[in-house]
Amino acid sequence: MTEQFGTIIGSMQRFAERAYNSGIQTGNGGNLSVRVPGTQTMLIKAKGGSFADLQEANIVHTDFDGKVLTGSSEPSREFRTHALIYRMCPNAGAVFHSHSPWSIACAGRLERVPLVSMHMEMKLGGIPVMVSNGHADARMADELAGFLTANPGVKAFIQRRHGIFSMSGDIGDAEMQAELVEECAKIALLELMSEGRH
Numbered sequence: 101m102t103e104q105f106g107t108i109i110g111s112m113q114r115f116a117e118r119a120y121n122s123g124i125q126t127g128n129g130g131n132l133s134v135r136v137p138g139t140q141t142m143l144i145k146a147k148g149g150s151f152a153d154l155q156e157a158n159i160v161h162t163d164f165d166g167k168v169l170t171g172s173s174e175p176s177r178e179f180r181t182h183a184l185i186y187r188m189c190p191n192a193g194a195v196f197h198s199h200s201p202w203s204i205a206c207a208g209r210l211e212r213v214p215l216v217s218m219h220m221e222m223k224l225g226g227i228p229v230m231v232s233n234g235h236a237d238a239r240m241a242d243e244l245a246g247f248l249t250a251n252p253g254v255k256a257f258i259q260r261r262h263g264i265f266s267m268s269g270d271i272g273d274a275e276m277q278a279e280l281v282e283e284c285a286k287i288a289l290l291e292l293m294s295e296g297r298h
């Protein structure tokens with residue numbers, strides 16, 4: 101393993117664990133990836149396994165068609181989504197994805213998550229909701245291409261009935277941005293629930 105890969109994998113492990121501990125992803129769901137700079141390849145979590153204990157063996161190096169270049173596991177079934185984001189968003193250096201409860205609840209009833217604080221407005225710019233019945237498949241990728249074209253510069257979005265996708269320059273920023281999306285969705289729902297009760 102090169103020093104570059106070692107550094108990237110270390111940060112993927114650190115922020116996967118942080119996501120698990122923060123509660124934005126429990127169990128075995130969720131995935132994350134980092135673009136290998138200057139290439140059409142990425143390091144991505146393999147199928148299965150939890151964010152709680154992400155091992156080096158559970159991270160694979162693939163091209164944007166999901167072909168494994170280094171590693172002995174299969175990439176996450178969500179590799180198409182990650183690859184499409186890298187192809188369409190040149191500034192995306194990392195993609196973080198989680199099945200976060202407040203975000204899923206909020207996206208079930210809203211087209212966009214309201215930005216409930218000035219801080220969130222400044223940091224996120226907007227949290228659009230993507231509606232697709234595709235689940236980590238070619239249909240989802242096709243519909244995502246249209247969604248990204250319609251929402252240029254989007255930093256994070258929620259797929260209805262699925263979860264958060266957050267992209268940024270590095271995996272630490274992408275994960276913390278997803279935490280902010282979940283916090284925003286939680287407050288937005290609490291505000292909606294409290295409406296009419298005072």
Ligand SMILES: [Zn+2]
Binds near residue numbers: 130178199262263
């Ligand atoms: Zn997912």
